[in-house]
Amino acid sequence: xxxxxxxxxxxxxxxxxxxxxxxxxxxxxxxxxxxxxxxxxxxxxxxxxxxxxxxxxxxxxxxxxxxxxxxxxxxxxxxxxxxxxxxxxxxxxxxxxxxxxxxxxxxxxxxxxxxxxxxxxxxxxxxxxxxxxxxxxxxxxxxxxxxxxxxxxxxxxxxxxxxxxxxxxxxxxxxxxxxxxxxxxxxxxxxxxxxxxxxxxxxxxxxxxxxxxxxxxxxxxxxxxxxxxxxxxxxxxxxxxxxxxxxxxxxxxxxxxxxxxxxxxxxxxxxxxxxxxxxxxxxxxxxxxxxxxxxxxxxxxxxxxxxxxxxxxxxxxxxxxx
Amino acid sequence: xxxxxxxxxxxxxxxxxxxxxxxxxxxxxxxxxxxxxxxxxxxxxxxxxxxxxxxxxxxxxxxxxxxxxxxxxxxxxxxxxxxxxxxxxxxxxxxxxxxxxxxxxxxxxxxxxxxxxxxxxxxxxxxxxxxxxxxxxxxxxxxxxxxxxxxxxxxxxxxxxxxxxxxxxxxxxxxxxxxxxxxxxxxxxxxxxxxxxxxxxxxxxxxxxxxxxxxxxxxxxxxxxxxxxxxxxxxxxxxxxxxxxxxxxxxxxxxxxxxxxxxxxxxxxxxxxxxxxxxxxxxxxxxxxxxxxxxxxxxxxxxxxxxxxxxxxxxxxxxxxxx
Numbered sequence: 027x028x029x030x031x032x033x034x035x036x037x038x039x040x041x042x043x044x045x046x047x048x049x050x051x052x053x054x055x056x057x058x059x060x061x062x063x064x065x066x067x068x069x070x071x072x073x074x075x076x077x078x079x080x081x082x083x084x085x086x087x088x089x090x091x092x093x094x095x096x097x098x099x100x101x102x103x104x105x106x107x108x109x110x111x112x113x114x115x116x117x118x119x120x121x122x123x124x125x126x127x128x129x130x131x132x133x134x135x136x137x138x139x140x141x142x143x144x145x146x147x148x149x150x151x152x153x154x155x156x157x158x159x160x161x162x163x164x165x166x167x168x169x170x171x172x173x174x175x176x177x178x179x180x181x182x183x184x185x186x187x188x189x190x191x192x193x194x195x196x197x198x199x200x201x202x203x204x205x206x207x208x209x210x211x212x213x214x215x216x217x218x219x220x221x222x223x224x225x226x227x228x229x230x231x232x233x234x235x236x237x238x239x240x241x242x243x244x245x246x247x248x249x250x251x252x253x254x255x256x257x258x259x260x261x262x263x264x265x266x267x268x269x270x271x272x273x274x275x276x277x278x279x280x281x282x283x284x285x286x287x288x289x290x291x292x293x294x295x296x297x298x299x300x301x302x303x304x305x306x307x308x309x310x311x312x313x314x315x316x317x318x319x320x321x322x323x324x325x326x327x328x329x330x331x332x333x334x335x336x337x338x339x340x341x342x343x344x345x346x347x348x
Numbered sequence: 349x350x351x352x353x354x355x356x357x358x359x360x361x362x363x364x365x366x367x368x369x370x371x372x373x374x375x376x377x378x379x380x381x382x383x384x385x386x387x388x389x390x391x392x393x394x395x396x397x398x399x400x401x402x403x404x405x406x407x408x409x410x411x412x413x414x415x416x417x418x419x420x421x422x423x424x425x426x427x428x429x430x431x432x433x434x435x436x437x438x439x440x441x442x443x444x445x446x447x448x449x450x451x452x453x454x455x456x457x458x459x460x461x462x463x464x465x466x467x468x469x470x471x472x473x474x475x476x477x478x479x480x481x482x483x484x485x486x487x488x489x490x491x492x493x494x495x496x497x498x499x500x501x502x503x504x505x506x507x508x509x510x511x512x513x514x515x516x517x518x519x520x521x522x523x524x525x526x527x528x529x530x531x532x533x534x535x536x537x538x539x540x541x542x543x544x545x546x547x548x549x550x551x552x553x554x555x556x557x558x559x560x561x562x563x564x565x566x567x568x569x570x571x572x573x574x575x576x577x578x579x580x581x582x583x584x585x586x587x588x589x590x591x592x593x594x595x596x597x598x599x600x601x602x603x604x605x606x607x608x609x610x611x612x613x614x615x616x617x618x619x620x621x622x623x624x625x626x627x628x629x630x631x632x633x634x635x636x637x638x639x640x641x642x643x644x645x646x647x648x649x650x651x652x653x654x655x656x657x658x659x660x661x662x663x664x665x666x667x668x669x670x671x
Contacts, residue, residue: 096380096383097372097380143380145377145378145379147362147363147377147601156509158497158502158505158506158507158508158509159505160504160505160506162504180504181505182503182504182505184501184508184509186495186509186510186511187511188493188495188511188512188513189493189511189512189513190493190513190599191491191493191513191599191601192493192599192600192601193363193376193377193378193601195373195377195378195379196378221372221373222372223372223383259599262597263493263495263597263599264495264509264597265495265496265497265507265509265510265511265594265595265596265597266497266507266509266595280361280362280377280379282362282379282380284380
């Protein structure tokens with residue numbers, strides 16, 4: 027077998043898996059610094075020459091279903107700070123298994139993750155039941171049989187119909203099959219004020235992934251997120267003392283979605299012995315927000331529930347004694 | 349292409365607000381701008397920011413050293429990628445240093461009874477610094493959605509809910525962007541400016557500070573949207589039925605939002621009264637518009653409160669005696 031990095035080839039080379047579907051499409055190019063052949067996998071936009079460590083960014087021709095990023099959010103949080111944030115998060119996962127909390131936290135990688143930045147104008151009609159409180163005085167007899175006047179708070183309900191219109195402009199949804207949307211949401215928000223127009227220079231030396239989800243699929247995710255946000259905003263707008271039964275019928279106009287590369291520190295935390303397990307921890311490359319799915323320790327959770335239940339029962343018994 | 353530099357980009361496709369060269373997204377609705385616009389921008393602006401008080405200021409050519417006029421500390425340099433807003437035009441100074449000092453002294457005499465009697469005569473006016481502070485002045489067509497409680501339609505409770513939507517045309521709404529002056533100071537002296545006198549952006553001149561906008565253009569959207577909501581809330585009394593309201597909430601959808609970035613002339617003065625230093629700001633076009641801090645007369649306040657207590661005591665005594 028020839029050494030792949032040394033093999034001269036023209037254009038992309040395909041590797042086939044199972045003889046049925048392409049495993050990955052590998053591009054080869056010659057390093058501008060040392061002239062050696064460097065391989066780049068299809069799902070990546072950047073690479074580093076293994077011989078001279080020169081960073082490279084790949085500009086693939088447009089079309090072919092691979093969208094060009096419009097914007098980049100650059101890394102602000104340095105490696106050490108991200109590592110410290112991840113370590114803190116792992117150590118403080120109080121309800122996680124002990125082996126996980128003691129796991130080694132090292133070797134994290136900065137990745138530009140593809141995501142779609144979605145914006146639209148939202149118009150909505152809504153109806154809701156709005157409760158307005160008032161005080162009512164009533165007479166009753168107390169324990170000694172005397173007639174007393176007391177006040178109680180009552181609520182009268184009104185049906186409110188209204189309209190809402192605003193822009194929903196900062197919805198970010200994943201475009202990477204590797205990082206599901208709920209994980210990306212876990213480390214949002216990103217500071218969109220720091221947006222840069224896409225330039226290969228911003229990616230140099232970092233790992234940048236190509237969008238691997240179809241634009242239409244991401245669009246639906248974004249629409250769902252935008253509609254949920256409109257619903258929340260209307261819920262916050264409602265007057266009155268109590269609110270219930272909010273019904274929103276919203277439509278989105280002038281939709282737009284742009285591919286943006288967002289900075290994420292990715293860190294696989296390996297824990298446990300035979301079999302070793304891996305939990306992926308993500309750190310926002312701007313804000314340092316951490317997300318991960320720590321393995322829950324049911325022993326600890328049950329113990330905590332028992333302690334809380336014990337405190338409640340104890341408090342109740344104490345109250346009964348007085 | 350001979351005059352690419354002069355060609356204004358087409359307005360935003362979604363909200364029809366003007367787009368400026370170098371905008372990555374529409375400042376109003378967040379729609380990304382076509383990529384070609386970015387290529388036309390070659391120059392980056394560099395700006396200085398004071399380490400002491402955070403005011404963003406220009407390099408002072410005359411002083412040859414980056415020194416903050418507000419707190420005298422040294423500044424460091426920052427180069428933003430997202431363009432920082434710059435004043436497009438400025439209003440000229442219409443009064444000189446002397447007139448500003450006269451204006452301040454006149455103002456000290458108008459502050460009312462609770463100020464020291466000799467404030468106007470004994471205050472020593474010290475350093476005076478001319479400066480241009482910056483702000484947006486915008487016009488917009490806004491679809492305002494509102495919801496609030498008012499007394500109309502209420503039954504046993506005091507309140508009943510109402511909601512509505514209406515088109516409002518805002519004209520010449522001022523949003524201060526100064527960091528050296530507070531928003532309250534800016535609004536207090538804003539009324540004396542004559543917008544029709546605007547000319548080219550201010551030239552640096554010895555001793556005069558030209559403030560920079562402290563926000564990048566992409567962040568201006570939030571500032572302007574908040575200002576729109578404030579402006580709409582100010583008019584809400586006209587739409588919400590009845591005379592009382594509570595829990596007013598506003599949502600805005602602006603269209604054709606045009607904002608102008610202006611530099612407004614003002615004098616920042618320091619005056620001393622009984623060893624303490626106070627700051628005041630005088631409108632650079634009208635010496636009659638002044639705002640600032642001033643001391644209270646503790647003796648007068650004490651006298652009045654004691655007097656009122658005594659008065660109440662006398663009245664109570666009289667009533668007690670009469671009954």
